[in-house]
Amino acid sequence: MSGGVDSAVAAARAVEAGHEVVGVHLALSRMPGTLRTGSRGCCTIEDSMDAQRAANIIGIPYYVWDFSERFKLDVVDDFIAEYAAGRTPNPCMRCNERIKFAALLEKAVALGFDAVCTGHYASILTDADGNRELHRASAWAKDQSYVLGVLTTEQLAHSMFPLGATPSKAEVRAEAAERGFSVANKPDSYDICFIPDGDTRGWLAERVAPATGDILDRDGAKLGEHDGAVAFTVGQRKGLQIGTPAADGKPRFVLEVRPITNTVVVGPKEALAIREIAGSTFTWCGVAPANPEVAFDCDVQIRAHADPEPAVAQVVPVSGSTTGETELVITPNEPLTGVAPGQTAVVYVGTRVLGQCTIDRTVSAVPVAAMSSAAADA
Incomplete structure (x- = not known):
C-alpha cells in the first residue's frame, strides 16, 4: 500500500473478493524529509500514514517493511551506475523487477502468502491451457503494463492486479470516496521517487564526479567541451553549449554518450x-x-x-x-x-x-x- 488511491482501492477489492489481506507499506528511503512536494515523489512518512488510515477503514492488518537498504543497492545505486555508464535507466522498472516483485514477493511467499496485490493498471488473463498472461488494462490511458514487463513467469503466478478491468481512474477515485478513503483526491505521484524535486541533473551532479570532455560531431570532429557527460541524455537539445553553428544552420541533438572516452556525440535531428x-x-x-x-x-x-x-x-x-x-x-x-x-x-x-x-x-x-x-x- 503506497499511500495512494489505487493501492487502497485494490486492497479493498481483494478483501471483498474473499482473500485474506494484509497491508504492507514499503519504507524505501531514510531521507529526513517527511512530506512530498505536490504530486512529486512517493513512499514518504506522509504516504505511510495515508496507507495506514486506508487499512484501518478496510479493517486489515497493516505493517511497514523496511526495504531501504535493498532499494538503495538495487535501484538508486543502479540508477547512478547506469548514468555514469552513459545509459538512460528506468528506475520504476528496476523497482518492480528487484523490489516489489522480487524482494517483497520473496518475503511474502516465505511468510506463507500466495501473492502480492498492487494497484497497477494491468490485467492477468489465463489462456486455454491455463497459463497466466499479462495484458494491458482496459483503460489504456492509465495502462501500466509497460512497467510490469519485467515480471517473469514465476512472478506473474504470484501477482494480482484488481484494477485492471476498471474503465477509468475517475471511477477508482469515486469508489475511494464512497469507501471513505481520505486519499480519494490525492494527486498521483510522478517523476523519480528518490528525486522528489525533479532535478535529475542536479541530483546526479552531487553523486557522479564531473569530468571535462569533448563534444564531437558524427565524423569525430570536435565542436566544443562539456563539464560532465552524465548531464547529457540522448535526444537532448538544450544546454549543449556549442559555439560553432551547424553547416545547415539547424539545431543539434545529443546522439550518443560515450563514457569510456568521456565524449558526447551530437548531430541533426534526423540522426x-x-x-x-x-x-x-x-x-x-x-x-x-x-x-x-x-x-x-x-x-x-x-x-x-x-x-x-x-x-x-x-x-x-x-x-x-x-x-x-x-x-x-x-x-x-x-x-x-x-x-x-x-x-x-x-x-x-x-x-x-x-x-x-x-x-x-x-x-x-x-x-x-x-x-x-x-x-x-x-
Missing part, C-alpha cells in the same frame, strides 16, 4: 531515427514464444507513455560472442526516435505483454556517410 534496437538482457513474461529464433510480428513500446509501434522481433546470437550469448533484436516498421541504451523495450502481441529487454545498442536509420553527403550537398 535520432533508430531502425533497430537490441538487448542481451531479456526476459519473457508468461509462456515464451515457441521459436523465438524465428522472426515474429509484434508491437514494441520504449517508454511508459509512448505509443506501441509495429515491429518484428527475433532472438539471434550476439555477434562475436564465444559463449553462446544471444540478444533480442527488434526492428520497428518505422524508425523510432530518441532511443537510448539503458531504456527498456517491452514487446507486445496484441494486448499481451510478451517480454522485454534492456536496450544495449541501437542502429541509426541514417548512416554517417549519408548525413555527411547531405551536409556537403547543402
Whole structure:
C-alpha cells in the first residue's frame, strides 16, 4: 500500500473478493524529509500514514517493511551506475523487477502468502491451457503494463492486479470516496521517487564526479567541451553549449554518450531515427514464444507513455560472442526516435505483454556517410 488511491482501492477489492489481506507499506528511503512536494515523489512518512488510515477503514492488518537498504543497492545505486555508464535507466522498472516483485514477493511467499496485490493498471488473463498472461488494462490511458514487463513467469503466478478491468481512474477515485478513503483526491505521484524535486541533473551532479570532455560531431570532429557527460541524455537539445553553428544552420541533438572516452556525440535531428534496437538482457513474461529464433510480428513500446509501434522481433546470437550469448533484436516498421541504451523495450502481441529487454545498442536509420553527403550537398 503506497499511500495512494489505487493501492487502497485494490486492497479493498481483494478483501471483498474473499482473500485474506494484509497491508504492507514499503519504507524505501531514510531521507529526513517527511512530506512530498505536490504530486512529486512517493513512499514518504506522509504516504505511510495515508496507507495506514486506508487499512484501518478496510479493517486489515497493516505493517511497514523496511526495504531501504535493498532499494538503495538495487535501484538508486543502479540508477547512478547506469548514468555514469552513459545509459538512460528506468528506475520504476528496476523497482518492480528487484523490489516489489522480487524482494517483497520473496518475503511474502516465505511468510506463507500466495501473492502480492498492487494497484497497477494491468490485467492477468489465463489462456486455454491455463497459463497466466499479462495484458494491458482496459483503460489504456492509465495502462501500466509497460512497467510490469519485467515480471517473469514465476512472478506473474504470484501477482494480482484488481484494477485492471476498471474503465477509468475517475471511477477508482469515486469508489475511494464512497469507501471513505481520505486519499480519494490525492494527486498521483510522478517523476523519480528518490528525486522528489525533479532535478535529475542536479541530483546526479552531487553523486557522479564531473569530468571535462569533448563534444564531437558524427565524423569525430570536435565542436566544443562539456563539464560532465552524465548531464547529457540522448535526444537532448538544450544546454549543449556549442559555439560553432551547424553547416545547415539547424539545431543539434545529443546522439550518443560515450563514457569510456568521456565524449558526447551530437548531430541533426534526423540522426535520432533508430531502425533497430537490441538487448542481451531479456526476459519473457508468461509462456515464451515457441521459436523465438524465428522472426515474429509484434508491437514494441520504449517508454511508459509512448505509443506501441509495429515491429518484428527475433532472438539471434550476439555477434562475436564465444559463449553462446544471444540478444533480442527488434526492428520497428518505422524508425523510432530518441532511443537510448539503458531504456527498456517491452514487446507486445496484441494486448499481451510478451517480454522485454534492456536496450544495449541501437542502429541509426541514417548512416554517417549519408548525413555527411547531405551536409556537403547543402
